[in-house]
Amino acid sequence: MFTDKDTFKQHFQEQFVGQLGKPLKEATSEDIYKVIGSMIREEVGKFWAQTNTSYRESGEKQVYYLSLEFLMGRLLGNNLLNLGALNVVRAGLSELGWDLEEIEEQEADAGLGNGGLGRLAACFMDSLASLQYAGHGCGIRYKYGLFEQRIVDGNQVELPDYWLQRGNVWEERRYDKRVEVSFWGRVETREENGRLVFDTVDAEGIWAVPYDVPLIGFGGRHINTLRIWSAEASENAVRQGMQAGGSYYKYLDYSRTVESITEFLYPDDSQYEGKLLRLKQQYFLCSAGLQSILRTFDKLELPYEELPNKVAIHINDTHPTLVIPELMRILIDMKGYGWDEAWSIVTRTVSYTNHTILSEALEKWPVVMVKDLLPRVYMIIEEINKRFCAELMEKYPDQPDRIAQMAVIHDDQVRMAHLAINGSHSINGVSQLHTDILKEKEMRSFYELYPERFNNKTNGITHRRWLMHANPELSRLYTESMGDGWMTNPYELSQILNYKEDAGFRQRIQQIKLRNKQKLAAYISHKFDTSVDPTSIFDVQVKRLHGYKRQLMNILHVMHLYNEIKANPSIDRVPRTFIFGAKAAPSYYLAKRIIKLINTVAETVNRDPQVRGKLKVFFLENYSVSLAERIIPAADISEQISTASKEASGTGNMKFMMNGALTIGTMDGANVEMYEMLGAENMFIFGLNAEQVNNYYQNGQYSSAGVLARDSRIAQVINQLIQPGPFCTHENEFEEIYHSLISHNDEYFVLEDFADYARAHRDIDAAYRDTENWTRKSIANLAHSGRFASDNTIHEYAREIWKLAEKKQLSMMNI
Ligand code: 26V
Numbered sequence: 001m002f003t004d005k006d007t008f009k010q011h012f013q014e015q016f017v018g019q020l021g022k023p024l025k026e027a028t029s030e031d032i033y034k035v036i037g038s039m040i041r042e043e044v045g046k047f048w049a050q051t052n053t054s055y056r057e058s059g060e061k062q063v064y065y066l067s068l069e070f071l072m073g074r075l076l077g078n079n080l081l082n083l084g085a086l087n088v089v090r091a092g093l094s095e096l097g098w099d100l101e102e103i104e105e106q107e108a109d110a111g112l113g114n115g116g117l118g119r120l121a122a123c124f125m126d127s128l129a130s131l132q133y134a135g136h137g138c139g140i141r142y143k144y145g146l147f148e149q150r151i152v153d154g155n156q157v158e159l160p161d162y163w164l165q166r167g168n169v170w171e172e173r174r175y176d177k178r179v180e181v182s183f184w185g186r187v188e189t190r191e192e193n194g195r196l197v198f199d200t201v202d203a204e205g206i207w208a209v210p211y212d213v214p215l216i217g218f219g220g221r222h223i224n225t226l227r228i229w230s231a232e233a234s235e236n237a238v239r240q241g242m243q244a245g246g247s248y249y250k251y252l253d254y255s256r257t258v259e260s261i262t263e264f265l266y267p268d269d270s271q272y273e274g275k276l277l278r279l280k281q282q283y284f285l286c287s288a289g290l291q292s293i294l295r296t297f298d299k300l301e302l303p304y305e306e307l308p309n310k311v312a313i314h315i316n317d318t319h320p321t322l323v324i325p326e327l328m329r330i331l332i333d334m335k336g337y338g339w340d341e342a343w344s345i346v347t348r349t350v351s352y353t354n355h356t357i358l359s360e361a362l363e364k365w366p367v368v369m370v371k372d373l374l375p376r377v378y379m380i381i382e383e384i385n386k387r388f389c390a391e392l393m394e395k396y397p398d399q400p401d402r403i404a405q406m407a408v409i410h411d412d413q414v415r416m417a418h419l420a421i422n423g424s425h426s427i428n429g430v431s432q433l434h435t436d437i438l439k440e441k442e443m444r445s446f447y448e449l450y451p452e453r454f455n456n457k458t459n460g461i462t463h464r465r466w467l468m469h470a471n472p473e474l475s476r477l478y479t480e481s482m483g484d485g486w487m488t489n490p491y492e493l494s495q496i497l498n499y500k501e502d503a504g505f506r507q508r509i510q511q512i513k514l515r516n517k518q519k520l521a522a523y524i525s526h527k528f529d530t531s532v533d534p535t536s537i538f539d540v541q542v543k544r545l546h547g548y549k550r551q552l553m554n555i556l557h558v559m560h561l562y563n564e565i566k567a568n569p570s571i572d573r574v575p576r577t578f579i580f581g582a583k584a585a586p587s588y589y590l591a592k593r594i595i596k597l598i599n600t601v602a603e604t605v606n607r608d609p610q611v612r613g614k615l616k617v618f619f620l621e622n623y624s625v626s627l628a629e630r631i632i633p634a635a636d637i638s639e640q641i642s643t644a645s646k647e648a649s650g651t652g653n654m655k656f657m658m659n660g661a662l663t664i665g666t667m668d669g670a671n672v673e674m675y676e677m678l679g680a681e682n683m684f685i686f687g688l689n690a691e692q693v694n695n696y697y698q699n700g701q702y703s704s705a706g707v708l709a710r711d712s713r714i715a716q717v718i719n720q721l722i723q724p725g726p727f728c729t730h731e732n733e734f735e736e737i738y739h740s741l742i743s744h745n746d747e748y749f750v751l752e753d754f755a756d757y758a759r760a761h762r763d764i765d766a767a768y769r770d771t772e773n774w775t776r777k778s779i780a781n782l783a784h785s786g787r788f789a790s791d792n793t794i795h796e797y798a799r800e801i802w803k804l805a806e807k808k809q810l811s812m813m814n815i
Contacts, residue, residue, distance in 0.1 A: 001043050002085035008092040015039055024096070030166065032098055033076065033106035036089065037169030040079050041214070048214050048223040055134050059300055061309065063128070063135035063802050064293050066323060067121040067316035068285060069265065070139045070226060071113025072213075073625025075170050077104050077469050082130070083220035108163040109624045111145030112228075114268040115544040116459075116651050117355050119625065120430075120790075121316055123651075126462040127794040129217030129224045131807055135794075138289040140281060141171075141211050141228035144264040149583050149622045154599030158586050160264075171211040171228075178209045179291040180234065181284050187375045198333055200376050206258045207232040208288035218464060218488070219810075229288045231261035268544065269585035274366055276373065283374055286322040290330065304335055308348035312802040315424075317355045318363045318416035324350055324423030325380040333376070339383070351426035351801050353457070354417070356648050357434070357442045358548070363416040370414055381419065385409045388422055395449070406445050421446050421453070426801045428457045431649035431670040433690060441694075457797055458670055459649040460790030463490050466655045467785075471633040473512045474659070474782075481505065488810045490789035497783045506775040513636070513660060513778070520634035524579075524618055530606060532616065536575035537768055540661070541639035542623050542631055545582035545591040548646035552737065553750040554578070554639055555598045557758055558605070558617055559717045559727060565611045566726075574768050577616045579631065581623030593736050595619065597727070604726045628652075633659045637764060640665035641757065643748040645690035647671075654788035660778040662767075664760050666753070670788070677787065682780040686760040687753035696749070704746035707754070714754050718742070 001011045016024050016035050055062065077100075080086040090100040113119060121137065128135030147158035185203030189196055208229045215224040233255035246254075261280050266272050290313075297311055313323055324346055331342035371378040385408040392403045404410060408418045421427050421443065427450075429435030435456035439447040447454050468475045468487065478486055481499060486492040499505035514534060521532035541554050558578050565571055580598050584591035602617035620627060638656030640647075640663050647669040656663065657674060664684040665671040675683055688696070696702040708715050718741060720727050721734040728734060741751060768774055786792075798804040 002088050005088050005092045008088050030106045033103050044214050047221050051223045060134050063312045064138050065314050066138045066320040068319040069113035069118030070121045071118030072110040072122045074107040076107050079216050081469050082216045082218045109626050123462040123790040125215045127790040129215040132222040136224050137226035139228045140262050141230040142265045151621045154596045156592050156595050170213045174210045178207045179288050180205045181208050181287040207234045233258040267585045271587040283322050286326050307345050313350050315352045318420050321416045321420045325377045328380045350424045352420040352424040353428050364413040367412045427453050428455050430459045432456050433672050434648040459651050460788050460793035461654045463789045467658050470629040477508050484812050490786035493786035494783045500776050500779045516634040536577045537636045538577050539637040540579045540635040542581035543652050545584040547748050548643050550641050552594050556717050573614050574765050579618050581620045635661040638663045640671050642668045644668045644693045657781045658785035660782050677784045682777045684760040686756040704751045707751040
């Protein structure tokens with residue numbers, strides 16, 4: 001179908017008329033999108049089946065990546081890329097008068113994730129399939145993805161993201177594979193053949209209906225499955241209700257209540273704490289996922305002692321931790337295993353990744369809630385806690401505080417991280433620094449108890465989406481210069497270091513960056529109806545809005561630059577365009593004020609003729625995967641400026657590096673590992689390090705007011721938050737921001753790091769003037785970025801955590 005342009009065109013034309021029943025000349029771009037999507041589905045169907053058959057026949061170990069989030073973005077371009085059909089389809093469509101990029105725009109982003117954690121899951125799916133591992137995703141088919149962000153009068157407004165409105169060509173509803181998930185009820189205990197038996201009675205059963213999405217590996221032959229579950233009322237429950245005298249309208253109400261379980265994705269928001277619907281989502285995923293995993297395992301007709309050899313279940317953060325007690329429940333109550341045997345099976349099967357040390361993100365559930373919603377599961381959690389505390393008592397007989405601090409149930413709350421650590425054989429952090437902090441601080445007592453369980457797996461990103469798809473011109477240059485080995489072995493990107501001193505090559509790199517910037521400039525110009533200078537430095541910070549990520553420091557610095565130019569209009573500065581993109585959690589008030597501040601500064605700066613040609617600021621609304629693919633290839637500077645110790649890894653940092661941007665950053669998360677490879681000459685490092693931050697927290701000797709008193713530049717900017725002037729239309733407009741910095745002593749050290757941040761920005765200004773040297777630095781970044789390809793990360797997970805058989809290195813020969 002996709003072998004050559006003419007075959008494609010012929011198939012496409014037939015399919016179009018056949019499927020839509022109208023002539024091609026009446027086609028809309030949405031029609032074209034849908035027809036190509038269905039052709040891809042048809043093309044891969046055979047290989048999907050083959051992959052599944054080979055799994056069944058070989059009995060090889062299967063990995064299931066359980067995650068409440070899969071931030072997949074659009075699939076058309078990437079599927080075509082992995083099928084090797086991108087050029088054929090682009091050329092074929094072009095002959096028919098269509099532009100592939102415009103067709104890609106028709107697809108709604110699958111925004112089933114908040115940010116880093118969800119996007120990591122998506123990158124991992126791509127690597128698993130591309131490396132031909134037997135690894136699948138298991139998630140929730142939310143009706144609404146993360147909210148759509150609009151900026152109205154400078155403020156964030158949230159709208160529902162009904163991504164399924166126009167249908168979803170990639171999914172396959174598999175009603176025949178539905179399973180039942182039970183909530184509520186009570187546990188009755190009886191004895192049977194000298195054994196205690198637990199029956200849950202009066203529970204409410206609902207259907208979990210799976211939708212399967214093919215995960216097409218590079219080469220198009222190996223196809224894994226992303227199975228996402230949707231909640232539906234079970235007709236049995238309905239019939240019983242009706243027979244008991246319920247009305248038709250009651251049924252409609254009831255089924256809506258059931259469907260609400262998978263209605264929307266929770267925003268990453270501290271306000272969610274204790275929300276029953278979120279707990280229901282978590283158990284729904286665990287119960288449905290496990291039933292489907294075990295159904296596949298059962299086909300092997302092996303005893304459950306073999307489960308850890310045939311199945312690995314990985315939990316993405318603590319959100320799916322209930323798989324641990326749920327698997328215990330199945331093994332004990334349904335398969336007849338004793339506690340110790342079951343526990344050994346569970347802990348050898350499950351592994352867990354921690355993604356944050358922010359204490360507000362550590363999940364806890366009120367005991368009463370878990371007990372009511374999941375009575376039998378709660379009994380098991382209680383037993384896990386009891387046995388764990390007994391083990392601790394034996395080890396630390398005279399340290400009751402330590403035991404209380406480590407217990408799974410404490411203060412009438414279930415601590416999910418403790419349950420996850422207890423019930424897994426592997427606990428990993430997502431960068432070396434993050435893992436060290438887990439071991440030495442956050443999870444120290446657990447590390448002392450189970451040192452062998454802790455390990456690091458530095459995050460990665462898929463170079464197929466973030467380089468080959470997002471930056472096709474750069475990819476073409478690579479292949480022309482050094483062949484296509486880098487596509488299957490991203491470490492080969494280091495070969496471009498050989499071209500660092502090649503003036504022609506550097507010029508090509510400069511041209512590609514300029515063209516990417518021109519494209520983004522056109523997009524921004526169109527959105528804002530203003531001009532954007534593509535030769536200015538594009539300085540970009542795109543990521544979720546959070547205090548620790550310090551978008552505030554960035555915008556305060558922009559205010560400072562503005563003040564400088566106003567004070568000295570002839571100052572010599574390389575023109576800069578600052579670009580922001582960020583969603584704030586709907587109830588995170590301060591974060592929303594920061595968005596308003598950024599927009600206010602943007603308005604003032606962009607309309608001031610005195611700074612024209614030197615400074616521009618844009619806040620691009622609704623940051624998403626597809627927008628990231630537009631922005632990142634056009635960036636000169638990547639802002640990775642979190643308070644050291646707070647950003648577990650970061651993955652945006654890697655995407656920018658892979659597209660030749662230079663990083664201004666703190667020694668935090670994976671920035672540290674980038675720095676180890678790049679050195680000070682290829683990165684702009686500034687600010688406190690993790691140890692210094694930690695010391696400040698411990699000795700309490702930081703005073704933001706003190707910084708203000710010492711530095712008049714900062715004082716000026718801070719006062720501009722509350723005094724009418726260029727950035728503040730009325731008195732105290734940004735007083736909450738002001739108070740967070742002054743009255744609340746600047747939790748994230750924005751003021752402390754400001755001076756060094758400004759210094760690093762001056763270094764950027766100086767460095768950018770030397771175009772050739774800048775390009776050398778950019779090339780060093782590109783060359784070392786292969787290390788952060790998620791293919792490497794996945795090989796490490798496969799080898800060290802999931803214990804999968806070694807895969808041989810793929811090459812373009814066997815793709
Ligand atoms: C928390 C919550 C709590 C409320 C309900 C919804 C929800 C969703 C997510 C979260 C925690 C998000 C944690 C997270 O995204 N961590 C990021 O993980 C990235 C991948 O490992 C890493 O690169 C980032 O540094 C880290 O912040």
